[in-house]
Each structure stands twice: as C-alpha cells, then as structure tokens.
Amino acid sequence: MANAFTKRLSGYAPLNDVDVGLLADACRNVRNVPAGHHLIMEGDNPDPVFVILEGWACGYKILPDGGRQILAFMLPGDFCDIHIAVLRAIDHNIVTITPARVATLPRAQMEALVEAGPEITRAFWWSQLVDQSVLRAWIVSMGRRTAQERIAHLMCELYIRMRNIGLATDAQCKMPLTQLVIADAVGLTPVHVNRVLKSLRLSKVMDLSFGALTIIDPVRLAEIAGFDGNYLHGRLEQAG
Amino acid sequence: MANAFTKRLSGYAPLNDVDVGLLADACRNVRNVPAGHHLIMEGDNPDPVFVILEGWACGYKILPDGGRQILAFMLPGDFCDIHIAVLRAIDHNIVTITPARVATLPRAQMEALVEAGPEITRAFWWSQLVDQSVLRAWIVSMGRRTAQERIAHLMCELYIRMRNIGLATDAQCKMPLTQLVIADAVGLTPVHVNRVLKSLRLSKVMDLSFGALTIIDPVRLAEIAGFDGNYLHGRLEQAG
DNA sequence: CGCACGGTTGAAGCGGCTCAATCTGGGTGG
C-alpha cells in the first residue's frame, strides 16, 4: 500500500491507516512518462496536481534572454505543484529529467483529501514548508557561496533527500543530472561546473560521474558546503 | 476594524465580516519595537507568530564566514514566520529594519483561527504560496541576472508590494533600505550596489535616495528587470 | 558511418570584488 508519496508524508504527520489508504488511493491514476517530458508549461490551464512516484523532475523558468534557471528538483514522493491547486496561475515549467512514474490527482480529489483529515492537511502544509526551506537554502547558496560551495551544497541536499526516502546507500546515490542541468540549478556555466566537479574529485571529497554521486569525505564535503541538514531533517554524518 | 493584516488576507480569499473580526481580534496583542530589533533568533524556542502591522522587517541567515544573506522582506500585513507554527525549528533570524508595530499571535490562537473557518485557512495557505513565488523569483534573480537587473527586479517587487497594500503613490514609495541591506539581499557588495544605483539614476530609470524610491521610467525599469508581476498579482504599468 | 550530446580542456575577457580613501548629514557632548 505504501508508495514513495505516502512514505514521505508519513514523515511529516502521524498518518493512520485510513489516511495512508486515502493517499495511496489518490495515486491510483498513474502515468509513465519519458525523460524530457513536460508535465506543466507556463500558460497551461492548471488542473491536476502531479506527484512523482519514481524518477526525477525539475521546475524551471526561462528568461527573456533564453537563459534557464532551475528552481527545484522533484524526487520520488514529491509534489510537483501543490501551489497551483490554490493559485490559478502557472509561473514556471516542470519537466522530467529521467523516465518517471507520476500520479495525477485532479483538483477535486486534492480538496477531498484536505477535507478528509486534519493530519493529511497538516502533512501537506508541512511538506510545503520543507519545500520552502529548500528554496531559502538555495537563495543563500546563490547569494553568498562560491561555485565550489554551491555545488557541494546542492549535492549534500540531494544526497540527504535521497537518503530520507531510502534511495541512498552508505555514501552513494543515483544522481541523474548532466553538468548542464547542475549549471542551470546553481547559476553557473556548464564549463565551470565541469572544472569544479573535477577539483572536488581530485581532492577526494566527492565524485559525480556516470549518473551517480559518491561521497568520499562527508565531513569535508559538509564543511565546504557549509551544510546544515536540519532544514531537511537529516544530517550528512548520520549516513547509513 | 481593518488593518494591514486583514487587508492583505482579504485579497487572497473572500473573507466575511466574522472572519475579518476574528483576524483583527487576533492582532489585539501589539508591540512597538525599534529598528534593528530581533523578533526571532536562530535557536530560539518558537512560540508566537508575528505579523507586521507597520514598518519593515527582514529575514536573514548568517554564514560561517560572517556573511549575511537576506531571504525576504516583510512589509505591513505580512506574516513573519507562519512556518514555525508548524515546523518547530527556526533556521533563520528576523529583524526589524525600521521602527515597527508588530502583532504577536500565540500558537494556540493560530490553530484556533485555522479551525474557525475554511476561508481563513485558505487565505493563510494562499499567503504562503505568494511568499513562495517571491522566493522563486529571487532565485531566478540571483542565478541568472546581472547586478543591474537584480536590483531593478527587487525594486519592482517591493514597489508593487507596497502599492498592493496602498502604501505607494503613482510612481513613488518609501524604501527604507540602506545600500548594505540591498547588497545583502541581492548577493552583491555594497560598493557595487552603489555604482548600480548611480547608473540607474543617471540613465533616468529610477532614483533611490533619502529612503524613497522614485520610478522615473516604469517601462524601461520593467524591461531591465525582466519583471513580470503576475506572481504578486500586480503589474508595473497599472500603477496609480 | 556519422551525428549528436555530454564531458573535458585551454586562453582570454569582464563583471563584480577587495581595499582604501573621501565626503556627507545627523547626532552628541562640551
């Protein structure tokens, strides 16, 4: 009965079996989509809310000059866009990064869930707030951290999030991001991302290659990143 | 009965007189605080939620190296920290920028409000989502915009927000920010903020001085900033 | 085979930073 979605939400509020059942049932409507498939485009008429069950996605915005800024990565269990269930406007795009299984919950069903139980509402609310903490952490990174620190911080965030949903081993996890995608996320050039990744590899801190992240020296990585995982409810040293 | 708080929330959901009464009543407990007063410090034991009734505040985070990154500006009617009403942890500081009148709502009262009416809950939720849109816009700025574009965008945002709460005239509003504060918000050096402000002044786009913003050429300003006010529910051209 | 995409590397340029000095206005003590 449990899927990535109910698992993640269970971490946010004490859901009983009925709640979990309702949530799992809401995810009944599943679609398989390939990598690079747009779930939401700016200007679309928003209706259903998407939940990632398997795979990765990201939200991004295109600037007038053609540049792209990634705003968030969505991992299994994540809502793509609760906000459009309330706000009507869509102000950014969402695209899959890998092939993915996504559940579509019609707006009506979302409202039914909210009515159904206070714990579910609380879990939604909480999930939203964690997302917001992530956004804040990104702002700190982009505003005040060097290229190396930014990338290290992003890797810490993603590793911990993967670990929190049981998709990371001791010091490794999948990380299906091209250097271009990373560049668009941290506000750098792909070229420079390449150089930074190389330097982190050579200094035996971490290694990102072949679609996987290996953390070689977690302590040093966290130091470089200035990473404090409290906002994600997880620390780097507690790995495993 | 209406104050900045109820006014802002009324824009987000159709509140009836009872709702407005409840909200106004919740703001009964008011404190006057001087500029530079910390409402919340990292590590505090969170209890009450703060609402700004008059004046400006900002949330920020201090980095290991002593640098400061401002995460949000709070204007009259804004919640400082709904998130801590749900999450227990405090991961950043909140300080007043000007002398301010702030209402303190004990956590219990917040919960009572949420129970009291679906429209109030909806307004809170909505308010939260608008805040989130602002965070996303900041990320775009810090990641992909030049110094001039960033500052122009911040000024657009703050002007529209001021206008939305009736605190801006045709092309002017109070803007009680030192260049240091702006620098900490947009991720630049105070020195460089100074140069950019000068260039914007000389090119007759906008003028920020003596604690006030004057928009001289709104169209050009919006162009430079790449500003699309939809996320704030207001455009620059509709001023007045 | 050839193409496309992602990764890698080098060289040169520039936007924003650092360091440092000067200026201004408002507040304060004598």
Add this chain to the structure above:
DNA sequence: CCACCCAGATTGAGCCGCTTCAACCGTGCG
C-alpha cells in the same frame, strides 16, 4: 554653538572568479 564622531554614501584602482569562445574527445544510436 561648535568640535567631534559615526554610519552610510561615494569614488578610484587593481585583482580574481567565473564567463565566453572554441576546440577536442568519447560514446551511444539511427
């Protein structure tokens, strides 16, 4: 009333991190 001080604004000179431009490589795939 004046001397002083201090925070914020302003300006200049030199430097550096990151960008830009441009190549080249490896690999998967039609």
